[in-house]
Amino acid sequence: MEKKLGSYVDRGRIAGPTEVREEPMLTERADPSKIKPLKRDGFDGHFLAVDCSTRTLKRAHNWGIYLLRVAFAVVKGKDVDWGYEERICTVVGDTHVRYRFLGDARVELESHMALDIIRRRKINDGDFLLLDGPSYFGGARKFRIALYEKCKEAETKLLAISKQSPSLHDEKGRDFMAAVSILSSHPVWVYHPVTTANTDQHLYGDVSVVKLCGSSQRVFRCDIMEYLVMNPVDELLSPLTSVSEDPRCLGYPATLWLAHDFSAPSDSKLLSYHDQIEEALGSVGLLEVLRREELSCSFADELHGIKHPFEWEWWDGQF
Numbered sequence: 001m002e003k004k005l006g007s008y009v010d011r012g013r014i015a016g017p018t019e020v021r022e023e024p025m026l027t028e029r030a031d032p033s034k035i036k037p038l039k040r041d042g043f044d045g046h047f048l049a050v051d052c053s054t055r056t057l058k059r060a061h062n063w064g065i066y067l068l069r070v071a072f073a074v075v076k077g078k079d080v081d082w083g084y085e086e087r088i089c090t091v092v093g094d095t096h097v098r099y100r101f102l103g104d105a106r107v108e109l110e111s112h113m114a115l116d117i118i119r120r121r122k123i124n125d126g127d128f129l130l131l132d133g134p135s136y137f138g139g140a141r142k143f144r145i146a147l148y149e150k151c152k153e154a155e156t157k158l159l160a161i162s163k164q165s166p167s168l169h170d171e172k173g174r175d176f177m178a179a180v181s182i183l184s185s186h187p188v189w190v191y192h193p194v195t196t197a198n199t200d201q202h203l204y205g206d207v208s209v210v211k212l213c214g215s216s217q218r219v220f221r222c223d224i225m226e227y228l229v230m231n232p233v234d235e236l237l238s239p240l241t242s243v244s245e246d247p248r249c250l251g252y253p254a255t256l257w258l259a260h261d262f263s264a265p266s267d268s269k270l271l272s273y274h275d276q277i278e279e280a281l282g283s284v285g286l287l288e289v290l291r292r293e294e295l296s297c298s299f300a301d302e303l304h305g306i307k308h309p310f311e312w313e314w315w316d317g318q319f
Contacts, residue, residue: 011172026195026207029171030179034193036234037186038212043239046127047075050114051259052106056309057274060293063092066102067273067310070109071262072117075243075255081122082262085113088273103141107133111144118150128157128239130256134167135160135197135205135223148204148225157236158225160205161256165221168194168207177209177219187214188241190222192233197226210237212244216251270310 052070059065071084089105091098114129123129129151136142143160151158168176180191192208205223212220228236240253249257281287298309306312 024201025167025169026176027169027171027173028176028194030176030183030191032183035180035184035186035189035191038188038190038210038234038241039238040188040214040241041238042242043128045076046123047130047243047253047255048114048117048123048127049073049130049132049253049255049259050110050117051132051256051263052109053260053263053265054102054106055265055270057088057270057277058290058294059098059297059309060290061297062094062293063090063290064098065090065277067265067270068102068105068109069263069265070106070113071259072113073255073258073262074117074122075258080258082258084262085109086265088277100141107141107143111147115144115147115150118154118156123156125155126157128159128255130253131158131160132163132256132260133160134162134165134203134207134221135225136202137204138202142202151225152227157228158205159237159240160223160225161210161253162221162223163252168209168221177221180209181211181217181219184211186211188212190234190237192224193229194221197229199226206233208233208237210240211251212237212241212253213251215245218251220252267310271308274308274310 050070050072052068055067055069057065057067066089068087068089069084072082074081087109089102091101093101110131114131117123118129131143137148138145148158150156165177170176170179176194184191188211190208190210192206194207194209195203196206197203205225206229208222208224209219210222211218222237224233224236243254244251246254246257248254278287281290301309
């Protein structure tokens with residue numbers, strides 16, 4: 001352990017030939033001159049965030065039945081408005097096929113909900129829309145281009161903030177965000193840009209790294225849409241500090257945390273959906289044969305005391 005991790009810290013990581021990434025790896029030497037301090041600033045407008053969770057209701061080796069719940073949160077000061085939509089989704093295929101399909105479904109639902117809220121004028125021109133994940137638009141597992149265009153038209157400040165970003169590396173292959181955080185002496189700051197927007201590769205925002213709370217060591221990737229970077233990015237991002245001091249998610253925008261929290265259904269609701277699905281499958285004569293397939297892959301769950309897959313299986317963008 002000491003030898004391997006010591007070598008990693010000193011010399012970095014060498015990517016193996018079998019590593020496969022769905023998102024291109026971004027590599028940059030951390031440059032202190034790109035770090036700008038942020039002001040602890042208030043904001044009189046709205047912060048909108050959307051997020052979608054996936055919970056497994058039933059599954060076997062070759063199929064799965066899932067609940068997708070997409071939620072939004074709109075925060076202005078201490079006022080919070082929120083809502084959600086739910087959809088049952090059945091996917092046939094192995095684990096990797098199902099993972100990719102569910103990823104597509106999540107970003108589609110998030111894009112649709114955000115577009116609907118903007119079109120219904122639940123937020124105003126100049127307000128913030130925060131998406132969970134990197135700023136890839138168009139095509140499979142990417143947000144709708146229509147959402148980007150609508151935000152640009154409405155002058156909505158569209159940012160894509162990732163809970164984690166394993167694709168960002170320094171010149172030695174180590175975690176880039178951690179490397180930048182060591183260089184900064186400011187309590188809150190932005191590092192911009194790691195790389196600039198490239199629509200030919202579906203990347204619609206400049207990639208930056210932000211630290212939004214002086215009391216937290218957490219840093220996050222923040223993609224700033226191309227149409228916003230004509231203005232100073234430190235002034236653009238400073239209002240995020242006003243929603244990043246909630247003790248439940250210190251350093252992370254509370255609006256995104258609320259959307260994530262609202263997207264989580266209760267276990268009682270999941271159990272209700274599970275029972276309705278079994279009743280529906282039983283009424284058409286499919287339940288017994290599918291239950292046998294479930295049993296062939298669920299023994300490991302039972303050894304860990306898991307009765308239903310939704311008790312521990314989440315599909316939230318990482319595999």
